[in-house]
């Protein structure tokens with residue numbers, strides 16, 4: 001499953017994608033944006049490492065997160081203590097990354 005994802009990521013990188021921008025940030029508190037982010041979280045295997053609701057595996061809840069930083073982490077990938085998250089900017093559109101960001105923010109630091 002993860003291998004397929006990585007292959008898809010590499011394929012996307014090889015194909016090359018248009019430059020992404022960080023404009024058109026959606027309303028990150030809009031429930032429909034958050035719901036779309038949750039769907040994506042399940043569909044794109046985020047849940048594989050982070051748990052279905054972000055609280056399993058590599059826990060994303062109870063963190064003090066800021067929107068731009070979350071977007072950056074998802075877009076560029078992240079490494080900590082030898083664990084690595086792949087970059088997603090070639091796999092997800094900016095809009096999708098913002099949706100995932102909205103969802104992550106909704107479960108972190110009780111920012112509701």
Ligand code: HEC
Pocket residue numbers: 002041044045046047048049050058060063065069070073074078079080083084085086088100101104
């Ligand atoms: C292969 C496992 C894996 C997958 C799949 C994965 N992540 Fe991660 N993620 C990690 C690791 C490892 C870290 C870095 C360790 C940490 O921050 O605790 C991380 C960190 C993060 C952070 C860091 C937040 C911060 O700045 O502290 C966010 C947000 C995140 N992931 C969201 C996602 C989203 C959204 C997806 C799906 C599009 C996803 N992850 C898929 C492993 C994964």
